Amino acid sequence: MTGSPCPPLTRDERAAIAVAIARAESATSGEIVVIVAARSGLYRSAAPVLALFAGLAAPWPLIGFTTLSAATIAAIQAAVALAALLVGLDPRLRIRLVPPAIRRDRVREAACREFGARGLIGTQARTGVLIYLALAEHHAEIVADAAVRARVSDATWTAILSDLATAAGRGELGPGLVVAVARVGAVLAVELPAGPNRNELPNRVIVLD
Numbered sequence: 001m002t003g004s005p006c007p008p009l010t011r012d013e014r015a016a017i018a019v020a021i022a023r024a025e026s027a028t029s030g031e032i033v034v035i036v037a038a039r040s041g042l043y044r045s046a047a048p049v050l051a052l053f054a055g056l057a058a059p060w061p062l063i064g065f066t067t068l069s070a071a072t073i074a075a076i077q078a079a080v081a082l083a084a085l086l087v088g089l090d091p092r093l094r095i096r097l098v099p100p101a102i103r104r105d106r107v108r109e110a111a112c113r114e115f116g117a118r119g120l121i122g123t124q125a126r127t128g129v130l131i132y133l134a135l136a137e138h139h140a141e142i143v144a145d146a147a148v149r150a151r152v153s154d155a156t157w158t159a160i161l162s163d164l165a166t167a168a169g170r171g172e173l174g175p176g177l178v179v180a181v182a183r184v185g186a187v188l189a190v191e192l193p194a195g196p197n198r199n200e201l202p203n204r205v206i207v208l209d
Helices: 011-025 046-057 059-065 070-089 091-097 100-117 154-169 173-191
Strands: 031-037 128-134 139-144 205-208
Touching: 011 031, 011 173, 011 205, 031 100, 031 173, 046 059, 046 070, 059 070, 070 091, 100 128, 100 139, 128 154, 128 173, 139 154, 154 173
Parallel strands: 031 128, 031 205
Antiparallel strands: 128 139
């Protein structure tokens, strides 16, 4: 999640997810892509915002409850702002400064970008489905193309995403993704059964640092 050399998925887990994608797509005309991202944003603005607010708040208790000189208070104010800035530079701490709603929006935006960048929006029958998981934000999204959205409501994916997040939280990301792919495939098999269209996208999980 923060640049650790340990990959989020082992080689065997990636292979298992690829098999799950192929199996799911064998029963549907849908195209499934899985992306696991270390994070969806860098949130660089969080550190200076924290430093600004900490610097603005620091002098008032000192002014009201101490007899320190203005120069001393100014020095303390600068030190507090600098400390807050340094704290905000740590990626693990910085992301915690960002409100959950903003983190979720950032994941959604990143998922939509990847949906277009990975060719999902250009499938022959507009049946692409992306499962996108952002590890640092602890949030997942499913993005679907027009033919899928016409038959499957966004609410259908809610339980799948919730269970995937729970599995990831338990340290079972690989098995959780295998189950999520199978469940997405089951939904697509009912609404968009297999047809003559070819397999248009690689059956593999994409891991983004």
